[in-house]
Amino acid sequence: xxxxxxxxxxxxxxxxxxxxxxxxxxxxxxxxxxxxxxxxxxxxxxxxxxxxxxxxxxxxxxxxxxxxxxxxxxxxxxxxxxxxxxxxxxxxxxxxxxxxxxxxxxxxxxxxxxxxxxxxxxxxxxxxxxxxxxxxxxxxxxxxxxxxxxxxxxxxxxxxxxxxxxxxxxxxxxxxxxxxxxxxxxxxxxxxxxxxxxxxxxxxxxxxxxxxxxxxxxxxxxxxxxxxxxxxxxxxxxxxxxxxxxxxxxxxxxxxxxxxxxxxxxxxxxxxxxxxxxxxxxxxxxxxxxxxxxxxxxxxxxxxxxxx
Numbered sequence: 241x242x243x244x245x246x247x248x249x250x251x252x253x254x255x256x257x258x259x260x261x262x263x264x265x266x267x268x269x270x271x272x273x274x275x276x277x278x279x280x281x282x283x284x285x286x287x288x289x290x291x292x293x294x295x296x297x298x299x300x301x302x303x304x305x306x307x308x309x310x311x312x313x314x315x316x317x318x319x320x321x322x323x324x325x326x327x328x329x330x331x332x333x334x335x336x337x338x339x340x341x342x343x344x345x346x347x348x349x350x351x352x353x354x355x356x357x358x359x360x361x362x363x364x365x366x367x368x369x370x371x372x373x374x375x376x377x378x379x380x381x382x383x384x385x386x387x388x389x390x391x392x393x394x395x396x397x398x399x400x401x402x403x404x405x406x407x408x409x410x411x412x413x414x415x416x417x418x419x420x421x422x423x424x425x426x427x428x429x430x431x432x433x434x435x436x437x438x439x440x441x442x443x444x445x446x447x448x449x450x451x452x453x454x455x456x457x458x459x460x461x462x463x464x465x466x467x468x469x470x471x472x473x474x475x476x477x478x479x480x481x482x483x484x485x486x487x488x489x490x491x492x493x494x495x496x497x498x499x500x501x502x503x504x505x506x507x508x509x510x511x512x513x514x515x516x517x518x519x520x521x522x523x524x525x526x527x528x529x530x531x532x533x534x535x536x537x538x539x540x541x542x543x544x545x546x547x548x
Contacts, residue, residue, distance in 0.1 A: 247406040247425070250335055252328045255319075255415045255507055266323040272519050273316045279522030280305035282536070290535040296374040297363070297477070298532075300356045301525060303383045304484075307352060308518040311345035314338060315416045315514045322415060335417035336402060340394045342418065343441075348390030350448050353485055355382045357455040360481060364474045365462045396440055400433050414507060416514070449489045456482065480525050487517045 256262055287293045287302035318338070322328030330338070362373050401419060407427040414421045419437050423430040459478065463471045491513040526532050 247410045248332050249410060250330050250332060250417070250425075251411045252322055252330060252415055252417075253411060253413050254322050254328055255511065262323045266320060269316070269323075269515055270320055272515055273312065273320065276312050276316075276515075276519040276522075277309060279519060279526075280308045283522050283525065283532070284309075286532065286535045286539055289539065292531060293535055296359050296379045297356070299376075299379050300352060300359060300383065303386070304349065304352050304356070305522060307345055307349045307386075308521055310341070311349060312515070312518040314341045314345060319415050319515070328415075330417065332406065335412075335422065336398060338417045339401065339419060339422070340398050342416070343397050344390040344394040346390070347393040347444065348386045349488065350445065351386035351389045352383070353481070353488065354448050354451055355386060356481055357452045357485070358382075360478050361455045361459055363477070364459050393440065393444070397437065400436055404428060404430065404433065414510070416510075418510075445489060449485075452485055452489075480529065483524050484517075484521050487520060488513060491517075 254262065255265060283305040284302045287298045287305075315338070318330070359374060363370050366373060397419060401422065404423070404426040405428055406422075406425050409425060412421045412425065419441075420434075423434060423437075456478065459474070463474055466474065491509045526536070
């Protein structure tokens, strides 16, 4: 006999229980979210208006910034409003929607970071064939594949979650809806569902991460025969991407590479990769990239002359 699903509203406990800590968190994280929107939006604008940033690397960077905006906006606005509310609630349908888009944009970012590693591999190891291999149609296909992969992953997750019955309690010990804390509220055995989530999320992250590592191992081996100046220049273009990969994959692998039966949610780690990391990415790419900084200066000069 099927268990009735009588839960329509869920309560999110949030990051902290103390009201003063919640207010301080709002003051801290609101500027972080605004900086995320501004920084990533600026990169999209610069890449799409500057002729000097027309290479595949910057094409993928603009897509990464778009993913970051969408990814952050799936979680942070609701998180911020919850810091000011007495009771932070979300409907079950709203919870499912948040889970869908959170995993959609998260996996799209993973695939996009992997594509960017492949782009660096081709640029460094096959420079004479770079523009042929990474032609504009190929770049569009790779970018579209990252979005399609995220969509496929999220559909699988939702097909696992929607049939589960939820009959109480209706309190999620988190600041946003995710699969593991939601599974704890199901009034049925979620062992099989947890294993599928483990295989689909955790192993996906690990396989992608090993692919990234392999790409950079090949690059490093290739650079052994290059001059010191050539190695410095090549590694400089890779450093930003490697930093972003570590910032994203470190917390994500820590949280998802465990079955739900032994999963203990670390909300502070989640804050890092849902709130902080999307803000850091444009900073990392900007500070280490002279071409992006020069394009920003030209855009600023053009905007200033237009205003005057």
